[in-house]
Amino acid sequence: MRSRDLYFRLLHYALPYRKLFALSLLGTVVFAATEPAMPALMKLLLDETFVARSEAGLVLLPVLLVLLFVVRGIASFSSNVGMKWVATRIVMDLRTEMFNKLLTLPVWYFDNHASGNIISKYTFNVQRVMQAATSVLVTLVKDSLIVIGLLAWTLYINWQLSLIVLVIAPPTALIIRHVSKRLRTLGRSLQDTIGELTRVVQETISSNREIKIFGGEDYEKGRFATLNNQVRRFHMKATSVSEANIPVVQVLTVIALSIVIYIASVQSHTGQLSVGEFVSLIGALALMSSPIKRLTKINTQLQSGLAAAESIFALIDKHSESNDGNIRIGRSAGNIEFRHVSYTHHGGRSAVLHDINLEIAAGETVALVGPSGGGKTTLANLLPRFYTPSAGAILLDGTDIQELELASLREQIAYVGQHIMLFNDTVAANIGYGAQAAASAGTIEQAARKAHALEFIEQLPHGMDTLVGENGVRLSAGQRQRIAIARALIKDTPILILDEATSALDSASERMVQQALEDLRQGRTSLVIAHRLSTIENADRIMVMQAGCIVETGTHRELLKQNGVYARLYLLQHSREMETIE
Secondary structure: OOHHHHHHHHHHOOHHHHHHHHHHHHHHHHHHHHOOHHHHHHHHHHHHHHHOOOHHHHHHHHHHHHHHHHHHHHHHHHHHHHHHHHHHHHHHHHHHHHHHHHHHOOHHHHHHOOHHHHHHHHHHHHHHHHHHHHHHHHHHHHHHHHHHHHHHHHHHHHHHHHHHHHHHHHHHHHHHHHHHHHHHHHHHHHHHHHHHHHHHHHHHHHOHHHHHHOOOHHHHHHHHHHHHHHHHHHHHHHHHHHHHHHHHHHHHHHHHHHHHHHHHHHHHHOOOOOHHHHHHHHHHHHHHHHHHHHHHHHHHHHHHHHHHHHHHHHHHOOOOOOOOOOEOOOOOOOOEEEEEEEEOOOOOOOOOEEEEEEEEOOOOEEEEEOOOOOOHHHHHHHOOOOOOOOEEEEEEOOEEHHHEOHHHHHOOEEEEOOOOOOOOOEHHHHHOOHHHOOOOHHHHHHHHHHOOOHHHHOOOOOHHHOEOOHHHOOOOHHHHHHHHHHHHHHHOOOEEEEEOOOOOOOHHHHHHHHHHHHHHHOOOEEEEEOOOHHHHOOOOEEEEEEOOEEEEEEOHHHHHHHOOHHHHHHHHHHHHHHHHHO
């Protein structure tokens, strides 16, 4: 996207606050307009007071000077405070839009993007955008008007001399254009590197136990040091380019000003310029130096902000997960059919599921087993439309799930996975999460009891009101899993997906939870993914998956008699368990 288009899109976010934005710009304009008044007052002071000895000027000029600075103070305050308010609102709106987009993105987006890179957009990138959206605009408007005003004043005094200053405009524009391209490239590289740095920090925090036990401290220090140094280098490159740009422009400016000063001095000696005009002209030219310097420096902020804007708008413009269905259903019966379903991961080349045909009757429990990488979890993830089949269709009660409203479909499904996600909130809030947040305390307690979680919850410092910590760090793995089971119980859906739901439990807890899951599955259609085959012996049907295909199907006894993949897996696990007991 071109710089102009990016900037106008940024300014679009200021439209809801256009009144205050306009007031702030008005303050900026007033402040800039008063700048040429300084050399104008200087001319009056010298010509009227010191040369013409005007008594009226002795009183009028000090009063005008005070009024001038009062007006400048009010204008500066309204401009800076008003623009900062607009800027913070724009940042808040951008973050809100980005976060809302994040909630609608398809699962494959998170599979393909490191969370640290995404988080950096909300922290680092959006701050850079704030500078480009408002601070740069204030400087651009204010200092441009100051330069124009001062230049107009010098033209009024002596237009021939003032034209010399305009000679520096073409080479200055060429320099700024070249520098802009370089700064934009460096800005993109800096943002990407900071995203990687954020990722490393996040991984270090979440994997602190693994780092300590496997002695990964030096490795992590090395990763962080490399990225940290790259961030420093990109900062220095951007600074070098920016700072090299400033003196070049200033030298060109000073050369032009020096020529003007020399010619003006000669004209003053010959009487072509009065003392007041000479001092006013030199003063106006001198006052141009600071705004020209600031205008040159804002290019760094502008290009950095535009590079950040590219990154942010790339996220905002991502396509949300498909939600074209318009059929809303009540409580489903739970009849599921996979009809010639194949699936290829987003951006992948080969299919991970091949022509799956599977019918699950309402209330039936079907277990998916097989070697790792066989496609069991992927198949289960197709049902709530975390992924979309590359071919074929999935039907719920005879209706293609693509024709259902996404929210309506997911209202029918409860999920308990192997990797439990708990939020840094109370136990009660984690059980009654999301749409179940309005559940009564009694309902939450009942779900916890059925999941055999109440016994340990009552032992916590504040019971149901105990904070579980980030991702439930204050609880054991088995406790986290039982809270997740309670969360599924309270949703009370006709379809249940269990992905290794008892994998983190000890033997005693597993027996209790296994019984709770047996009760939970009654009257519900259940899709159970299991590696521990002893947990699914009572399933109505067992599907054995290998390399993305269903290779065997039947009950536990039927599959053992077939003496195929399932039988080999079962015997292997059984022999390992016997060795462990011995």
